[in-house]
Amino acid sequence: MSKTGLNANEWVEKYGDLLLNYTIKRVNDRLLAEDIVQETFLSAWKSRDTYKSEASEKTWLFAICKNKIIDYFRKKSTQPVQFAEVDTTAGYFNDAEHWTNSDGPKDWAIQFQQPIERKEFYGILGMCQKKLQQLQQSVFVMKYLEDFSAEDICKELNLTSSNYWVLIHRAKLQLRKCMELNWVRL
Amino acid sequence: MKSLFSLSCKTATYLVSLKEAGKISWMDALRLRYHLAICTFCKRFEQQTSFIIKHAKHEHGEERLSDNVKTKIIQELNTLEG
Numbered sequence: 001m002s003k004t005g006l007n008a009n010e011w012v013e014k015y016g017d018l019l020l021n022y023t024i025k026r027v028n029d030r031l032l033a034e035d036i037v038q039e040t041f042l043s044a045w046k047s048r049d050t051y052k053s054e055a056s057e058k059t060w061l062f063a064i065c066k067n068k069i070i071d072y073f074r075k076k077s078t079q080p081v082q083f084a085e086v087d088t089t090a091g092y093f094n095d096a097e098h099w100t101n102s103d104g105p106k107d108w109a110i111q112f113q114q115p116i117e118r119k120e121f122y123g124i125l126g127m128c129q130k131k132l133q134q135l136q137q138s139v140f141v142m143k144y145l146e147d148f149s150a151e152d153i154c155k156e157l158n159l160t161s162s163n164y165w166v167l168i169h170r171a172k173l174q175l176r177k178c179m180e181l182n183w184v185r186l
Numbered sequence: 187m188k189s190l191f192s193l194s195c196k197t198a199t200y201l202v203s204l205k206e207a208g209k210i211s212w213m214d215a216l217r218l219r220y221h222l223a224i225c226t227f228c229k230r231f232e233q234q235t236s237f238i239i240k241h242a243k244h245e246h247g248e249e250r251l252s253d254n255v256k257t258k259i260i261q262e263l264n265t266l267e268g
Contacts, residue, residue, distance in 0.1 A: 008259075008260045008263035008264055009260055011263075012251075012256050012259050012260050012263075013256075016251045016256055016259070017249065017250050017251055020247075020249050020250070020251050021245070021246070021247025021248075021249050022245065022247075024247065024249055025245070025246075025247065030249070034251065034255055037251070037259075038255070038258070038259050038262070041259050041262075041263060042259075042262060042263070042266070045263045045266055046266060093194070093195060093196045096194060097194030097195060097196035097197065098194055098195045098196075099195045099227040099228075104195075104227035104230075105227050105228075105230035105231045105234055106230070107230065108230070108234060112233060112237050116241060118244070118246060119246075119248075121241060122241075122244070122246050122247075125238070125241070125242060140242075144239050144242050144243065145242060145243055150207060150209070165200065165203060165204065166200075168203045169199065169200045169203055172199075172202075172203065172231075172235045172238075173199065175235070175238055176231060176234050176235050176238065179234075179238060180234075
């Protein structure tokens with residue numbers, strides 16, 4: 001037990017799985033997620049004396065974890081291969097840039113307001129997210145899971161605004177297609 | 187001459203994200219509205235992607251840290267104890 005009353009065992013038992021699920025959802029890689037969770041605990045433990053219960057312990061740990069995830073995205077985005085990426089969505093459109101009949105969105109025949117079968121949906125969404133190219137994935141997570149503004153994402157990942165919108169566009173095209181193929185019962 | 191309103195599906199689906207972020211110009215917004223009114227594919231794209239995004243945020247998960255990993259983390263934390 002440390003002087004701040006925090007206990008390593010309790011911490012890991014109480015927050016370990018929560019942090020793991022949070023991280024997996026964002027990086028789509030279990031081993032990497034385990035590393036990030038471990039780093040989160042280590043950083044938090046080192047700075048636990050500065051933590052003064054202003055925020056809840058949980059909020060504080062998640063904030064540290066989130067920063068680790070963004071750090072990871074940032075490091076990934078500096079790798080020069082990123083923009084040499086192939087546009088796998090190019091084939092969705094014909095020469096006039098209209099949908100081809102085979103790739104045009106089909107009628108999903110679902111009520112968009114209805115609750116969904118969660119477990120299955122998230123499993124498939126995770127699998128589809130994992131198929132995105134790294135930078136698309138980072139942008140998608142920062143935008144739609146973490147609510148960063150477009151400007152902040154460009155700054156963090158060192159992207160131009162037009163790169164950013166192209167990445168968002170391609171990520172959505174691919175995710176939609178992947179969900180249609182794997183989740184929707186047509 | 188092409189109509190001022192003509193828009194390709196590729197551009198229309200791109201503009202959907204700009205619209206969602208409130209970054210679309212009024213002229214493009216008009217063109218997009220017109221396109222979505224007549225293009226079933228793009229209308230579906232807009233609905234389906236917004237559905238995916240809405241649900242992407244929900245926190246869930248049933249993954250568990252293995253006992254090995256937990257023990258390793260706890261040991262590391264305890265060695266930091268000064």
